Amino acid sequence: MLPSRPTVLLTGSTGVIGTSLLPSLAARNDVSALVRGRRPDSPVVCVEGDLTAEDLGMSIRKRRQLAAKIDVVVHCAGLTAMAPPDLAAFDAINVEGTRRILRLAEEARAPVLLLSSAAAAFQIPGEDLTARSMRAYSTSKRHAEELAAHCSQPVAVVRPALLFAARGATTAPRHQFPHALITALLQGRTGGLPVNPDHWCDVLPIELLTDYLTALTDALLRGDTTAATLHWVTAGQARLTAADMERACLDYLTETGRPPTGPLLASPAASRPRSHGMARLAQLGFQPPEQPPLPCHLDRLLPAPLTRQAALEALARNVRLCAA
Numbered sequence: 001m002l003p004s005r006p007t008v009l010l011t012g013s014t015g016v017i018g019t020s021l022l023p024s025l026a027a028r029n030d031v032s033a034l035v036r037g038r039r040p041d042s043p044v045v046c047v048e049g050d051l052t053a054e055d056l057g058m059s060i061r062k063r064r065q066l067a068a069k070i071d072v073v074v075h076c077a078g079l080t081a082m083a084p085p086d087l088a089a090f091d092a093i094n095v096e097g098t099r100r101i102l103r104l105a106e107e108a109r110a111p112v113l114l115l116s117s118a119a120a121a122f123q124i125p126g127e128d129l130t131a132r133s134m135r136a137y138s139t140s141k142r143h144a145e146e147l148a149a150h151c152s153q154p155v156a157v158v159r160p161a162l163l164f165a166a167r168g169a170t171t172a173p174r175h176q177f178p179h180a181l182i183t184a185l186l187q188g189r190t191g192g193l194p195v196n197p198d199h200w201c202d203v204l205p206i207e208l209l210t211d212y213l214t215a216l217t218d219a220l221l222r223g224d225t226t227a228a229t230l231h232w233v234t235a236g237q238a239r240l241t242a243a244d245m246e247r248a249c250l251d252y253l254t255e256t257g258r259p260p261t262g263p264l265l266a267s268p269a270a271s272r273p274r275s276h277g278m279a280r281l282a283q284l285g286f287q288p289p290e291q292p293p294l295p296c297h298l299d300r301l302l303p304a305p306l307t308r309q310a311a312l313e314a315l316a317r318n319v320r321l322c323a324a
Contacts, residue, residue: 005029024210051093071221236293
């Protein structure tokens with residue numbers, strides 16, 4: 001029988017997702033945050049650990065003490081850099097780090113919520129640095145999912161879409177693709193960004209992901225046998241096109257008295273081929289219209305999926321954040 005306030009071991013508590021998720025988990029659970037150096041702002045128990053070190057850099061005694069307290073593991077930590085200096089870092093953190101966390105969960109006999117990525121489903125073509133970096137990331141996430149499939153404990157694998165910043169955010173996470181893209185559009189560089197307007201990408205307000213992860217954690221704690229499966233947390237049918245993003249940026253620029261002198265998008269066919277930078281990221285990150293939308297499982301645990309109107313409203317808020 002679980003205690004009245006179960007203990008959640010959370011990794012990645014200082015990341016974009018972890019920062020949003022931590023308060024929600026802490027409202028109903030005791031949270032222990034696995035940290036390495038940087039600590040979360042919230043008043044939670046912090047446990048020093050290193051995903052890149054054997055046994056998480058802990059002594060046998062410390063691991064046993066930690067395992068004895070854990071009721072569920074929420075593994076959000078991971079490397080998401082667009083182009084790290086060493087591509088092997090993706091495997092070191094996203095694969096081997098996950099292997100170590102799953103081993104700890106087995107010692108604790110605790111279920112696991114593993115945050116993966118929608119990118120795990122994609123094969124990225126190209127041999128330029130940007131393509132190789134994106135492929136290394138998606139491959140590492142796919143390999144982490146394969147490890148989860150062999151774990152002796154129940155594992156819920158979550159594949160989230162790209163994310164918009166939280167509704168109350170005062171700054172945009174500019175290192176993330178949606179915000180880097182919006183920033184590039186707002187700059188209105190000569191010639192425009194070479195992306196077809198009808199191509200799409202899937203972006204979800206982070207609040208929906210946080211709500212879903214919290215509900216899924218509760219389901220794992222209840223012992224819900226249907227929870228340990230693959231969960232797609234995406235915009236689904238409410239996916240946004242490059243034209244939607246261009247329009248939101250044009251509206252903002254016009255509203256603030258800075259109308260651009262030309263379009264913000266350009267035809268890829270008429271543009272010089274790129275092998276790096278935002279133009280290349282955009283070409284790899286957007287999908288053609290014939291590609292069906294990503295699966296969406298939001299209504300498994302939440303009242304309803306994302307609507308297109310809500311997606312456009314989140315887009316408009318994030319355009320303002322990026323312009324700030």
